[in-house]
Amino acid sequence: MPLTALTGRAEVLGPPGERHDEILTPEALEFLGSLDAAFAGRRTELLRERRRRALLLASGAALDFPLVTSAVRTDRVWGVAPPAPGLTDRRVEITGPPERRMTVNALNSGAQVWMADFEDATSPTWDNVIGGQLNLLDAVERRLDFTTPEGKRYRLGERLATIMVRPRGWHLTEEHLTVGGRPLSASLVDFGLYFFHCAQRQIDAGRGPYFYLPKLENRYEARLWNDVFVLAQDLLGIPRGTVRATVLIETITAAFEMEEILHELREHSAGLNAGRWDYLFSVIKNFAHRPDFVLPDRAKVTMTAPFLRAYTELLVRTCHRRGAHAIGGMAAHVPSRDAEPNEAALAKVRLDKEREAEDGFDGSWVAHPGLVPVCRDVFGAVLGDRPHQLDRTRDDVDASAAGLLAVRRVSGPPTAEGVRANIAVALRYFDAWLRGSGAVALNGLMEDAATAEIARCQVWQWIRHGAVDRDTVRALLDAETAVLAEEQPHARTAQAREIFERTALARELPAFFTADAYERYLARRTEVRS
Numbered sequence: 001m002p003l004t005a006l007t008g009r010a011e012v013l014g015p016p017g018e019r020h021d022e023i024l025t026p027e028a029l030e031f032l033g034s035l036d037a038a039f040a041g042r043r044t045e046l047l048r049e050r051r052r053r054a055l056l057l058a059s060g061a062a063l064d065f066p067l068v069t070s071a072v073r074t075d076r077v078w079g080v081a082p083p084a085p086g087l088t089d090r091r092v093e094i095t096g097p098p099e100r101r102m103t104v105n106a107l108n109s110g111a112q113v114w115m116a117d118f119e120d121a122t123s124p125t126w127d128n129v130i131g132g133q134l135n136l137l138d139a140v141e142r143r144l145d146f147t148t149p150e151g152k153r154y155r156l157g158e159r160l161a162t163i164m165v166r167p168r169g170w171h172l173t174e175e176h177l178t179v180g181g182r183p184l185s186a187s188l189v190d191f192g193l194y195f196f197h198c199a200q201r202q203i204d205a206g207r208g209p210y211f212y213l214p215k216l217e218n219r220y221e222a223r224l225w226n227d228v229f230v231l232a233q234d235l236l237g238i239p240r241g242t243v244r245a246t247v248l249i250e251t252i253t254a255a256f257e258m259e260e261i262l263h264e265l266r267e268h269s270a271g272l273n274a275g276r277w278d279y280l281f282s283v284i285k286n287f288a289h290r291p292d293f294v295l296p297d298r299a300k301v302t303m304t305a306p307f308l309r310a311y312t313e314l315l316v317r318t319c320h321r322r323g324a325h326a327i328g329g330m331a332a333h334v335p336s337r338d339a340e341p342n343e344a345a346l347a348k349v350r351l352d353k354e355r356e357a358e359d360g361f362d363g364s365w366v367a368h369p370g371l372v373p374v375c376r377d378v379f380g381a382v383l384g385d386r387p388h389q390l391d392r393t394r395d396d397v398d399a400s401a402a403g404l405l406a407v408r409r410v411s412g413p414p415t416a417e418g419v420r421a422n423i424a425v426a427l428r429y430f431d432a433w434l435r436g437s438g439a440v441a442l443n444g445l446m447e448d449a450a451t452a453e454i455a456r457c458q459v460w461q462w463i464r465h466g467a468v469d470r471d472t473v474r475a476l477l478d479a480e481t482a483v484l485a486e487e488q489p490h491a492r493t494a495q496a497r498e499i500f501e502r503t504a505l506a507r508e509l510p511a512f513f514t515a516d517a518y519e520r521y522l523a524r525r526t527e528v529r530s
């Protein structure tokens with residue numbers, strides 16, 4: 001089918017940048033136009049359905065495994081596609097934004113997989129979005145070598161991690177690319193540009209176009225992705241089933257549809273990942289109106305909490321019943337240059353990975369190259385020579401709705417320090433995000449969009465249920481704003497504070513800080529260029 005058969009081409013409203021024309025070619029823009037014509041309407045409907053479901057949950061509606069799909073869950077016959085080249089052994093996966101240095105470092109890190117992240121770890125400035133695509137293209141073409149002005153040389157080694165790209169979620173738009181004046185879905189842009197430029201190149205290199213899919217809320221969103229893959233493959237003449245995608249189970253509603261999500265994507269599935277930080281955010285957000293779901297300080301809600309263990313164990317069981325990889329989540333601690341905190345961080349990450357490996361996960365995520373050896377050792381000890389542990393079916397796991405919803409067992413009020421810490425982290429993260437960094441290390445912890453969402457959402461929930469009063473929060477916000485302004489003369493304190501006020505202090509709880517803040521502060525449209 002000619003690319004123009006479905007529509008015209010996307011228009012570029014973003015300011016021109018160095019080498020942008022290599023990514024924003026007429027053919028690539030036509031490809032994006034085709035994806036938009038085929039799927040924009042369904043995306044809009046699914047986002048409407050998200051809002052409807054959120055209102056139902058806020059008003060106390062019950063959450064359970066869907067009755068209509070019980071046959072999918074009980075049928076033992078179906079399974080997902082076998083692992084694609086480069087995705088059989090996934091014991092260590094490093095994540096990070098596709099920034100140029102980090103791209104080289106991640107690919108050389110010794111991890112089996114690199115998740116190049118346009119979602120939680122990327123601030124979606126136009127330069128980051130197109131620059132990230134250029135770095136991916138250069139990585140696939142193996143032309144990433146460069147030397148910094150300080151003389152540090154970066155070059156790709158012999159053995160590189162397999163690339164999986166995480167496009168932004170369905171809720172976000174890319175304001176710098178439009179059709180008929182309407183912004184494109186950010187998911188379709190990130191997916192589409194990478195697929196257009198790199199799918200065939202990856203196949204030629206013996207790998208394939210592989211993806212991580214964030215923030216899905218139900219099986220219909222997985223079906224939409226599957227249909228995107230089918231059309232994209234057809235349009236470029238790539239055999240169906242070449243794409244592989246790992247879905248992050250990182251919303252409470254998706255946890256009740258893990259089997260269905262695998263089933264929808266089975267021809268293209270590369271398993272599931274336990275996206276713990278967004279999952280926690282989703283739990284807080286969806287039950288924010290309910291007094292018995294108030295969670296204590298963020299630091300006290302760990303992966304050993306019963307409701308989080310129920311979720312991760314169910315994920316392993318679900319995946320392994322279907323021949324799919326189960327990939328663990330992100331431990332928050334990052335290495336330090338000082339010996340003592342560094343040892344403490346490594347020990348905490350080790351404990352976390354040990355629990356995952358013993359639970360049956362086939363591999364896990366690390367946020368930093370310095371954590372690759374820990375994760376490799378821990379999974380190596382459990383896997384031995386095997387590339388995964390799909391044979392551990394975990395039939396012992398309690399797959400009940402009650403287990404997933406046992407939030408009350410860890411509920412409790414926050415401490416004064418817990419409130420302050422959330423305000424401080426959210427404010428600092430918003431500032432970093434506004435200045436183009438989507439992931440930062442703060443107090444030895446990796447903070448990204450998902451953890452910042454937890455921080456601001458908890459404050460909203462605590463105010464709502466009288467665990468802290470609004471005036472106290474405002475006073476703390478004043479104090480933290482002043483500290484930030486002093487520490488960081490170039491901080492965008494006023495805007496960071498505004499984001500906090502709009503997302504933690506508003507009467508209604510906004511679904512995502514990123515959606516509104518992106519339109520307000522990051523989108524910079526120019527006149528139509530093509």
Ligand SMILES: CC(=O)SCCNC(=O)CCNC(=O)[C@H](O)C(C)(C)COP(=O)(O)OP(=O)(O)OC[C@H]1O[C@@H](n2cnc3c(N)ncnc32)[C@H](O)[C@@H]1OP(=O)(O)O
Pocket residue numbers: 094095096097101102103105106117120121277278330334335366367368369439440441445446447448450451
């Ligand atoms: C909730 C979720 O979604 S989790 C997944 C999304 N989040 C992420 O992916 C976060 C990924 N991690 C990061 O972005 C970074 O590790 C941070 C921001 C937390 C810390 O980064 P830094 O402050 O630069 O750490 P540090 O100074 O120790 O880095 C040392 C070197 O390692 C590199 N490095 C650090 N993290 C990574 C990474 N994830 N991938 C590749 N390289 C990395 C740095 O670029 C630096 O390289 P250089 O010496 O060549 O300049």
Ligand SMILES: O=CC(=O)O
Pocket residue numbers: 120248250274275276277278279329330450
């Ligand atoms: O994307 C991962 C998460 O924990 O959120």
Ligand SMILES: [Mg+2]
Pocket residue numbers: 120214215248250275277278450
């Ligand atoms: Mg996430």
